[in-house]
Amino acid sequence: MATIVAPLQHSPVEDAEVIRKACEGWGTNEKALISVLAHRYPHQRLEIRKAYQDRYHEDLIRCLESELRGDFERALYRWILDPADRDAVLANVALKNGKVDYRVIIEVSCTRTPEEFLAVKRAYMARYKHSLEEDVACHTTGDLRKLLVALVGVYRYDGDEINAKLAASEAEILHHAIKENEFNHEEIVRIVSTRSKTQLLATINRYKDTHDISITKTLAGNRENVLVDSLRAAIRCLTDKGKYFEKVLRNALNKSGTDEDDLTRVIVTRAEKDLRQIKDLYYKRNSVPVEQAVAKETHGHYEEFLLALLGN
Amino acid sequence: MALPVEHEALTKAFSGFGVNEKLFISELGRWHSEQRKVFRKRSEQFFIEDERGFERWDHHHVALLEREFLRFKTTLVLWTMHPWERDAGLANEALINGPQSYGVLIEIACTRSSEELLGARRAYHSLFDLSIEEDVASQVDGPERKLLVALVSAYRYEGPSVKEEVAKAEAKILYNAIKNGVSKKPSEDDEVVRILSTRSKLHLKTLFHYYKEISGHNIVVDFDVDMYLKQTVECMYAPQTYFSQVLDAALRDDADEAAKRALIRVIVTRAEVDMKEIKEVYCKLYGVSLSETIEAKAHGNFKDFLLALVEKGQSD
Numbered sequence: 001m002a003t004i005v006a007p008l009q010h011s012p013v014e015d016a017e018v019i020r021k022a023c024e025g026w027g028t029n030e031k032a033l034i035s036v037l038a039h040r041y042p043h044q045r046l047e048i049r050k051a052y053q054d055r056y057h058e059d060l061i062r063c064l065e066s067e068l069r070g071d072f073e074r075a076l077y078r079w080i081l082d083p084a085d086r087d088a089v090l091a092n093v094a095l096k097n098g099k100v101d102y103r104v105i106i107e108v109s110c111t112r113t114p115e116e117f118l119a120v121k122r123a124y125m126a127r128y129k130h131s132l133e134e135d136v137a138c139h140t141t142g143d144l145r146k147l148l149v150a151l152v153g154v155y156r157y158d159g160d161e162i163n164a165k166l167a168a169s170e171a172e173i174l175h176h177a178i179k180e181n182e183f184n185h186e187e188i189v190r191i192v193s194t195r196s197k198t199q200l201l202a203t204i205n206r207y208k209d210t211h212d213i214s215i216t217k218t219l220a221g222n223r224e225n226v227l228v229d230s231l232r233a234a235i236r237c238l239t240d241k242g243k244y245f246e247k248v249l250r251n252a253l254n255k256s257g258t259d260e261d262d263l264t265r266v267i268v269t270r271a272e273k274d275l276r277q278i279k280d281l282y283y284k285r286n287s288v289p290v291e292q293a294v295a296k297e298t299h300g301h302y303e304e305f306l307l308a309l310l311g312n
Numbered sequence: 313m314a315l316p317v318e319h320e321a322l323t324k325a326f327s328g329f330g331v332n333e334k335l336f337i338s339e340l341g342r343w344h345s346e347q348r349k350v351f352r353k354r355s356e357q358f359f360i361e362d363e364r365g366f367e368r369w370d371h372h373h374v375a376l377l378e379r380e381f382l383r384f385k386t387t388l389v390l391w392t393m394h395p396w397e398r399d400a401g402l403a404n405e406a407l408i409n410g411p412q413s414y415g416v417l418i419e420i421a422c423t424r425s426s427e428e429l430l431g432a433r434r435a436y437h438s439l440f441d442l443s444i445e446e447d448v449a450s451q452v453d454g455p456e457r458k459l460l461v462a463l464v465s466a467y468r469y470e471g472p473s474v475k476e477e478v479a480k481a482e483a484k485i486l487y488n489a490i491k492n493g494v495s496k497k498p499s500e501d502d503e504v505v506r507i508l509s510t511r512s513k514l515h516l517k518t519l520f521h522y523y524k525e526i527s528g529h530n531i532v533v534d535f536d537v538d539m540y541l542k543q544t545v546e547c548m549y550a551p552q553t554y555f556s557q558v559l560d561a562a563l564r565d566d567a568d569e570a571a572k573r574a575l576i577r578v579i580v581t582r583a584e585v586d587m588k589e590i591k592e593v594y595c596k597l598y599g600v601s602l603s604e605t606i607e608a609k610a611h612g613n614f615k616d617f618l619l620a621l622v623e624k625g626q627s628d
Contacts, residue, residue, distance in 0.1 A: 129473035154466035194446040
C-alpha cells in the first residue's frame with residue numbers, strides 16, 4: 001500500500017501558483033514545495049506540471065533545477081517525474097556514472113510489473129533515443145552483461161499458472177549449478193530471467209522444501225562476486241521485493257554515512273506502491289519505525305520531504 | 313470419357329498446391345460407377361489391388377489429398393487472424409517443429425516492427441501461458457539459443473537518431489568476428505549477438521553500409537558461414553530479397569512440406585506490408601512474376617485466394 005497522503009481533489013492551477021511563489025525571489029520556500037508536491041498522486045503532479053507550463057511557459061522541472069541544491073533537489077526532481085520516466089532516469093544514471101550500479105537495473109527490471117516495465121522502456125527510448133537493452137548491453141561485459149540484458153529484455157508472462165513439475169526440475173537445475181559454483185551457468189540465467197514471477201516463486205519454494213535452505217541464503221556467502229550478488233538481488237526482487245527493499249533501507253540508514261541515493265530511491269519509488277508494507281517489515285526487523293531512523297540520519301528539507309512521503 | 317484429364321487433375325493435386333475443385337465438380341461428379349471403376353483400375357498409384365477383389369484407396373494418398381484440400385482453409389484462417397495471434401502461433405509451431413524451422417523465429421523477430429513483435433509476445437502469453445522467451449530458452453538446445461532468445465526479446469528503438477561513429481566501430485567488430493570465425497563461431501560471439509539483437513534497424517542499416525566499406529562485400533555474403541546469422545542479417549538488410557527467396561523455394565517442384573507452408577505464411581503476413589516490393593524483387597531475381605508462378609503451381613480456390621492476396625498490393 002502507498003504511504004503518501006494526498007487529497008482527492010486539488011486545483012492544479014492553485015498548486016502551480018504556490019510552487020511559482022515558492023521559487024520566486026531570493027531563496028526557495030522548500031516547505032511550501034513539500035506541502036504541495038509531496039502530497040499529490042502521479043496524475044495530479046502531471047496536471048500541476050501542465051498548469052505550470054500553460055501559465056508560466058516554463059517546465060516546472062527546469063524551474064526547480066535552478067532553485068534547489070543537493071539531496072533535497074535530487075529527491076524532489078525524481079519525485080515529480082512520471083513513474084515510468086523516473087525509472088528510465090534512474091536506469092540511465094545507473095549506467096552512465098562510470099561504474100554500473102547493477103542493483104538499480106535489477107530493481108527497475110524485476111520489481112515492476114511487466115506492463116510497468118514496458119512503460120519504462122518506452123520512456124527510456126523517448127528520452128535517450130536508445131533502447132534500454134542497447135545501453136545495458138554496451139555498458140556491461142561478460143557474465144553480468146548476460147544476466148542484465150536478459151533481465152531488461154524479458155516480457156514475462158504475468159498469469160497465475162504454475163507448472164509444479166517444472167518447478168521441481170528447475171529447482172534441481174539451480175541447486176546443481178550452485179553446488180558446482182557455476183554461477184554463470186546458462187541455465188541459472190535462463191530460469192531467473194525468463195520464468196514468470198509466479199513460476200519462479202514456486203521454484204524457489206520447491207528448492208527450500210527439498211534442501212532445507214533458501215536459495216538466497218545459499219548465494220549469500222559470495223557477496224564480493226558481482227554475478228552472485230546480482231543473482232541474489234534479482235531473485236529477491238522477483239520473489240520477495242518487500243524484504244529486499246527493507247534491506248536496502250536498513251543498509252542505507254545503518255552504514256556509517258547514510259547512503260542518500262539508495263534512501264531516496266527506495267522511498268520515492270515505493271511511496272505510491274508498497275512503502276507501507278516495507279515500513280511494517282522495517283519495524284519488525286529493526287524494532288524502530290523507519291521514520292525515526294530517517295529523522296536521525298537526515299536533516300533539513302531533505303528529511304522533511306522523506307518524512308512527508310513516508311506518510312507524515 | 314475424358315479420363316486422362318481427370319487423372320491428370322488428381323495427380324496434379326499431389327504435386328502442387330490445393331485442389332482443382334471446379335474440375336472435380338464438373339467431371340468426377342458426373343461419372344457413373346463404371347467410369348469410376350475404370351479410373352480406379354488405371355490409377356495404380358492411388359488405388360491398390362486388394363487381395364479380396366477390389367481396388368482400395370492408398371491411405372497415404374488420401375492423407376495427401378486431405379492436406380491439399382486443407383490449404384485453402386489454413387490460408388483463410390491465418391488471413392483472418394489478428395497479426396499478433398498469427399505470429400505467436402507461427403512462432404510456437406516453429407519451436408515445436410525443431411531446428412529446421414527456427415528460421416521462422418528469426419523471420420518474425422527481425423521483420424516485424426517493435427510494436428508488432430511486442431504484440432506477438434502478448435498473444436503468446438494468452439495462447440500458451442508462457443512468454444516466448446521462456447519457451448525458446450527452454451526448448452532450444454544448441455548454440456543458437458543465445459541468438460534466438462535475444463532476437464525474440466528485442467524491443468528496438470525505432471526513432472531517427474543514429475550515432476555514426478558507433479555504427480562504424482560496430483561494423484568493425486562484426487568484420488573481425490567473421491575474420492576470426494574459425495577460432496570462435498560468430499553466432500556464439502557475445503558482441504555479434506549484442507549488436508544484432510539490440511541495435512535499432514536504422515543503426516544496423518548504417519552499420520551495414522560501413523561494413524561494406526571495410527570488407528568490400530555485403531555483410532550477407534560474408535555471414536554465409538552461419539545459417540542463423542545469415543538469415544538474421546538478410547531479414548534486416550534486405551527483407552524483400554529474403555522473402556522472395558523463401559517464396560521461390562516454396563514454389564519449386566521439389567519443395568518439401570515445410571517449404572510449402574512458407575508460401576502461405578509469407579503471402580498472408582506480407583500481403584498488406586511490402587508485397588509490392590517483394591513482387592518486384594522476385595521478378596528481378598527469377599525473371600518471372602510471382603503471380604505467374606502461383607498460377608502455374610497452385611490449383612482451385614487456394615490458388616485464387618493466394619492470387620487475390622498477392623494482387624492486393626496492386627490497387628493500394
